[in-house]
Amino acid sequence: MAAVTHHPFLSSKLLQTTKPNPIRIGPTAVRMSLQETAPSLAVVGVTGAVGQEFLSVLSDRDFPFRSIKMLASKRSSGKRLTFQGCDYTVEELTADSFDGVDIALFSAGGSISKEFGPVAVERGTIVVDNSSAFRMEEKVPLVIPEVNPEAMDGIKLGTGKGALIANPNCSTIICLMAATPLHQRAKVQRMVVSTYQAASGAGAAAMEELELQTREVLEGKSPTCKIFKQQYAFNLFSHNAPVLSNGYNEEEMKLVKETRKIWNDKNVKVTATCIRVPVMRAHAESINLQFENPLDEDTARNILKNAPGVVVIDDRASNLFPTPLEVSNKDDVAVGRIRCDVSQEGNHGLEIFVCGDQIRKGAALNAVQIAEMLL
Amino acid sequence: MAAVTHHPFLSSKLLQTTKPNPIRIGPTAVRMSLQETAPSLAVVGVTGAVGQEFLSVLSDRDFPFRSIKMLASKRSSGKRLTFQGCDYTVEELTADSFDGVDIALFSAGGSISKEFGPVAVERGTIVVDNSSAFRMEEKVPLVIPEVNPEAMDGIKLGTGKGALIANPNCSTIICLMAATPLHQRAKVQRMVVSTYQAASGAGAAAMEELELQTREVLEGKSPTCKIFKQQYAFNLFSHNAPVLSNGYNEEEMKLVKETRKIWNDKNVKVTATCIRVPVMRAHAESINLQFENPLDEDTARNILKNAPGVVVIDDRASNLFPTPLEVSNKDDVAVGRIRCDVSQEGNHGLEIFVCGDQIRKGAALNAVQIAEMLL
Numbered sequence: 001m002a003a004v005t006h007h008p009f010l011s012s013k014l015l016q017t018t019k020p021n022p023i024r025i026g027p028t029a030v031r032m033s034l035q036e037t038a039p040s041l042a043v044v045g046v047t048g049a050v051g052q053e054f055l056s057v058l059s060d061r062d063f064p065f066r067s068i069k070m071l072a073s074k075r076s077s078g079k080r081l082t083f084q085g086c087d088y089t090v091e092e093l094t095a096d097s098f099d100g101v102d103i104a105l106f107s108a109g110g111s112i113s114k115e116f117g118p119v120a121v122e123r124g125t126i127v128v129d130n131s132s133a134f135r136m137e138e139k140v141p142l143v144i145p146e147v148n149p150e151a152m153d154g155i156k157l158g159t160g161k162g163a164l165i166a167n168p169n170c171s172t173i174i175c176l177m178a179a180t181p182l183h184q185r186a187k188v189q190r191m192v193v194s195t196y197q198a199a200s201g202a203g204a205a206a207m208e209e210l211e212l213q214t215r216e217v218l219e220g221k222s223p224t225c226k227i228f229k230q231q232y233a234f235n236l237f238s239h240n241a242p243v244l245s246n247g248y249n250e251e252e253m254k255l256v257k258e259t260r261k262i263w264n265d266k267n268v269k270v271t272a273t274c275i276r277v278p279v280m281r282a283h284a285e286s287i288n289l290q291f292e293n294p295l296d297e298d299t300a301r302n303i304l305k306n307a308p309g310v311v312v313i314d315d316r317a318s319n320l321f322p323t324p325l326e327v328s329n330k331d332d333v334a335v336g337r338i339r340c341d342v343s344q345e346g347n348h349g350l351e352i353f354v355c356g357d358q359i360r361k362g363a364a365l366n367a368v369q370i371a372e373m374l375l
Numbered sequence: 376m377a378a379v380t381h382h383p384f385l386s387s388k389l390l391q392t393t394k395p396n397p398i399r400i401g402p403t404a405v406r407m408s409l410q411e412t413a414p415s416l417a418v419v420g421v422t423g424a425v426g427q428e429f430l431s432v433l434s435d436r437d438f439p440f441r442s443i444k445m446l447a448s449k450r451s452s453g454k455r456l457t458f459q460g461c462d463y464t465v466e467e468l469t470a471d472s473f474d475g476v477d478i479a480l481f482s483a484g485g486s487i488s489k490e491f492g493p494v495a496v497e498r499g500t501i502v503v504d505n506s507s508a509f510r511m512e513e514k515v516p517l518v519i520p521e522v523n524p525e526a527m528d529g530i531k532l533g534t535g536k537g538a539l540i541a542n543p544n545c546s547t548i549i550c551l552m553a554a555t556p557l558h559q560r561a562k563v564q565r566m567v568v569s570t571y572q573a574a575s576g577a578g579a580a581a582m583e584e585l586e587l588q589t590r591e592v593l594e595g596k597s598p599t600c601k602i603f604k605q606q607y608a609f610n611l612f613s614h615n616a617p618v619l620s621n622g623y624n625e626e627e628m629k630l631v632k633e634t635r636k637i638w639n640d641k642n643v644k645v646t647a648t649c650i651r652v653p654v655m656r657a658h659a660e661s662i663n664l665q666f667e668n669p670l671d672e673d674t675a676r677n678i679l680k681n682a683p684g685v686v687v688i689d690d691r692a693s694n695l696f697p698t699p700l701e702v703s704n705k706d707d708v709a710v711g712r713i714r715c716d717v718s719q720e721g722n723h724g725l726e727i728f729v730c731g732d733q734i735r736k737g738a739a740l741n742a743v744q745i746a747e748m749l750l
Contacts (some may be wrong), residue, residue, distance in 0.1 A: 190718050194569035194661035196611055196650065210609075211593070218590055234585075234655050235700040236571055238712055238728060243691040247672065247714025247726075256717060269718035273661040273726055275571065277652050280609050286569035286648040288663075297622065316618040325610040337613055339622025342631060343565050343644035351622075351648055353613060 038064035039157055039375070042101045042125070044093055044116065045108030046070040047079060049204040050130055053364035054105050055083050063368060064375070071097050072108070098123040102157055103371050106130055107363065121162035126155060126374060128165050128367045132250075135166040135258060142166045142261050144173055145369040146308045147180045151262075157374045165370055168262060169254040170362030171195050171274065175285050176262060177333040177361065178354045181307040183263065186295035190269040192288040193255055197239060197274060198324060200281035200358045202227060207280055214278070232278055239274035249274060282324035283362060284355045294347035297340045304335050309361065314338050322355035330357055331365055413439035414532060414750070417476045417500070419468055419491065420483030421445040422454060424579040425505055428739035429480050430458050438743060439750070446472050447483070473498040477532055478746050481505060482738065496537035501530060501749060503540050503742045507625075510541040510633060517541045517636050519548055520744040521683045522555045526637075532749045540745055543637060544629040545737030546570050546649065550660050551637055552708040552736065553729045556682040558638065561670035565644040568630055571652045571659035572614060573699060575733045577602060582655055589653070607653055614649035624649060657699035658737060659730045669722035672715045679710050684736065689713050697730035705732055706740055 041058075045051040051072070058065075070081065070088045077092035091097065093112070098104060098120040106113050107130035114133045121127055134140040141151035143165055155163045168176075175193055182188065199210040206227045213223035213233035223231045230237055241250040248256070252272040259270045277284075305312045313322045314336040322334035333356035341349030356362055416433075420426040426447070433440075445456065445463045452467035466472065468487070473479060473495040481488050482505035489508045496502060509515040516526035518540055530538045543551075550568055557563065574585040581602045588598035588608035598606045605612055616625035623631070627647040634645050652659075680687045688697045689711040697709035708731035716724030731737055 192567045192663045192718065194648075196571065196652065214589060214609075215593060218586070218593070229694075230698065231700055234589075234653065235698055236652060236654060236659060237698045238694065238696040240694060243694055246717065247691065247712070248717065249694075271663060271716050271718035271724075271726060273569075273663075273712065273728060275659070275661065275728070277571065277611060278609065278654070279611060284611060284650070286650065286661075288567045288646060288648075316622065319604075319613065319615060319618055319624075321613040323605065323610055323612045325606055337622070337648060341646050342621065342623065343567065343646035349646075351646060353648060353650075 036066055038066045039102035040067040040100055041065045042069040042071055042097060042104040044071045044104055044106040044112065046081070046090060047072045047076040048107060049200055049207065049359055050107035050363045053359045054107065054368065057360065057364045057368045059084055061368060061372070063372065069097060069101065095119045098125045101125045103128065103374060105367050105371065107367070117164055121164055124160045124162045126157065126163045126165065128167060128370045130167045130363050130367055132169065132254065134164050135168065135254075136261065137164075140164045140166050142168055142258060143370050144168060144176055144180075144262060144366060145373055147176055148262050148264070149373060152370070152373055155374065167363065167367045167370065168258045169251070170201055170358045171197065171251065171272070171283060171285065172255050172258040172262070173362050173366050174283055174333055174354055174356035174358075175255060175287060176259060177307075177309055177356065178304065178335045178352055179287060179289065180263070181303045181310070182289060182291070182295060182300055182350065185299070185303055186291035186293040188268055188289055189292050190290040191259070191271075193270070193272040194286045195239075195272065195274045196277045196279070196284035196286075196324070198277070198279040198281050198283055198358050199232070201283065201362075202240065202276075210278055210280065228276075232276070234278060236275055236277045239276055241274070248272075279324045280328070281359055282328045282355055282357045284322070284324050284353065287352050287354060288341060289350045289352070290344060291348050291350070295350065296347045297338055297350065300350055301338050304338065309333060310335055312336065312338070321353060324355050327355045327357050329360065331361060333361055411441055413441045414477035415442040415444075415475055416440045417444040417446055417472060417479040419446045419479055419481040419487065421456070421465060422447045422451040423482060424575055424582065424734055425482035425738045428734045429482065429743065432735065432739045432743045434459055436743060436747070438747065444472060444476065470494045473500045476500045478503065478749060480742050480746065482742070492539055496539055499535045499537045501532065501538045501540065503542060503745045505542045505738050505742055507544065507629065509539050510543065510629075511636065512539075515539045515541050517543055517633060518745050519543060519551055519555075519637060519741060520748055522551055523637050523639070524748060527745070527748055530749065542738065542742045542745065543633045544626070545576055545733045546572065546626065546647070546658060546660065547630050547633040547637070548737050548741050549658055549708055549729055549731035549733075550630060550662060551634060552682075552684055552731065553679065553710045553727055554662060554664065555638070556678045556685070557664060557666070557670060557675055557725065560674070560678055561666035561668040563643055563664055564667050565665040566634070566646075567663040568645070568647040569661045570614075570647065570649045571654070571661075571699070572649060573652070573654040573656050573658055573733050574607070575656035576658070576737075577615065577651075585653055585655065603651075607651070609653060611650055611652045614651055616649070623647075654699045655703070656734055657703045657730055657732045659697070659699055659728065662727050662729060663716060664725045664727070665719060666723050666725070670725065671722045672713055672725065675725055676713050679713065684708060685710055687711065687713070696728060699730050702730045702732050704735065706736060708736055
């Protein structure tokens with residue numbers, strides 16, 4: 001188990017693994033107990049919030065491996081961390097890092113993926129990339145294992161052939177985990193999404209900034225704005241992704257485009273408004289669905305109750321529905337507020353409210369699940 | 376000026392007016408400088424967040440009055456406060472409180488309004504009621520002065536005839552301030568709203584609870600949950616209003632029904648998801664609009680720039696759009712993220728993002744503006 005202590009909302013605890021550790025047993029530790037047939041792994045961007053969560057999820061799921069490389073930028077190289085009782089030193093990512101690596105989990109930003117993803121593939125590594133770098137490339141599968149596992153057909157371990165597989169954007173994963181089972185039944189024609197996105201989506205430093213700013217504001221001080229250019233504590237703002245010429249920001253257009261690709265449906269209409277709220281690590285989404293075929297709310301609720309990776313929290317009497325805090329550090333995406341849309345007729349519309357851990361199912365868990373499908 | 380010091384996000388400063396003041400000049404102070412023709416006022420629920428804001432707005436707008444009564448529950452009676460340099464003692468609200476009162480601004484909850492609103496009307500008082508008690512009664516005008524001033528036709532001061540006028544719900548006011556000018560041009564057919572609602576909507580005690588909880592969580596303590604039954608700090612949850620049999624909560628159905636009444640359009644389709652976010656005093660709303668007639672985004676932006684009580688903040692290059700913090704303590708509702716909806720064709724849809732001070736335009740300012748129309 002990675003020595004990551006997850007506090008449900010505070011970030012400063014998140015990177016305790018990177019504390020120097022006096023014992024150093026070499027750059028790539030080998031787990032003695034594992035069969036030689038297990039794949040060799042690499043984690044790229046291991047000191048980041050998602051990188052840390054990769055380790056946590058690999059451990060939680062007993063992912064088999066014969067070796068694991070901890071890779072990061074030069075700045076982080078030399079840092080030491082403990083994983084499953086072994087001590088590792090973070091290595092600097094270079095082209096040679098991928099020699100002999102079967103599966104690499106990337107989460108170090110789009111430019112690192114663009115530079116090193118193809119290099120790894122050339123050396124025979126299957127790359128599961130959490131960045132947006134390759135998501136919309138036609139030949140790169142964009143995969144949520146519960147939704148479109150078939151997109152990975154043909155990619156196999158042990159052939160010596162590398163490949164790129166893209167992990168969708170966190171908001172897309174969380175949205176489609178809930179919307180897909182309903183889409184499969186009644187066919188979504190149009191989807192209107194408004195997000196409530198946590199600090200974690202902008203990385204560990206953003207979580208730290210939210211915490212720091214909150215302390216400052218409570219002390220009557222001016223908030224420190226380094227990651228975001230405006231006050232985040234007790235405030236919210238339009239997602240910080242660049243705004244495109246059509247007025248949508250990149251985060252919103254990811255939801256629009258990735259949904260079409262994952263559902264393999266060029267005609268599905270999606271619109272989104274992405275907002276950053278002062279929550280630490282789980283996203284929420286208000287989703288309005290318009291269906292081609294009628295779907296009543298009881299049927300929808302039952303479909304969702306039986307959907308893999310989904311939990312329904314929909315207690316109207318007690319007013320208990322999904323919250324970001326409740327899903328933090330959890331694998332399942334929670335769905336609630338399931339109700340027939342009063343603005344649509346004939347059971348052709350539903351409103352739902354969804355929460356999912358941005359770092360876990362929104363990133364690391366989904367990537368590790370993709371890797372599991374290769375085993 | 377009321378001695379209310381508004382901190383933009385923290386509540387503990389909000390009720391400084393109720394600090395005991397050594398000078399007491401009687402229950403109903405008379406402003407010497409005002410003409411005898413100005414109306415006599417009463418503020419019901421004066422110690423609450425909205426009640427305090429009534430005083431602030433009356434003062435900011437130089438609302439003329441010959442006398443003003445500070446009314447609240449028995450629990451608060453005897454408290455002293457300073458308003459425009461005069462000291463007042465809060466009086467217990469009784470049936471006799473309204474003798475000689477021309478205009479009463481009510482914000483003490485629905486049950487107080489139900490009990491004392493008709494009593495006041497009987498005594499010849501024109502009641503502007505901030506609660507939901509009478510909003511949907513057919514004969515009670517539901518008014519946003521910039522939107523449907525004509526609904527108040529026939530209600531006049533000085534006739535000795537009392538009347539009820541309802542102040543819409545805060546989410547409705549903020550939504551319709553932005554949506555109405557667009558509706559007037561292109562006719563809204565359907566509106567999908569997701570809210571990001573501040574603590575202030577649940578009163579001063581909720582703002583205090585958010586502040587307290589945040590301090591507790593930062594100190595690693597369990598959060599105190601008195602007003603809300605779950606953690607609010609660094610979290611969000613479905614609005615705490617009771618959930619109805621159709622799965623919508625009361626807050627959401629207010630948006631649906633009040634929009635129809637204010638626009639005098641029984642056919643307009645509205646759906647809403649109302650979420651409480653850890654922000655102090657201003658609401659945000661993501662609004663998706665479907666129009667009968669085409670409306671391009673430049674025209675929409677110009678319409679909004681010229682709309683009374685609306686300010687457009689829509690700087691795509693700098694990624695600067697409305698935030699709750701920016702509109703806190705401001706009169707205008709801010710609109711941004713104005714863009715043609717990519718999920719609709721032929722300029723028949725728009726996405727907008729709106730922020731408005733819940734206590735001010737969402738409650739006290741709107742009520743005082745209604746009262747101004749009586750002058």
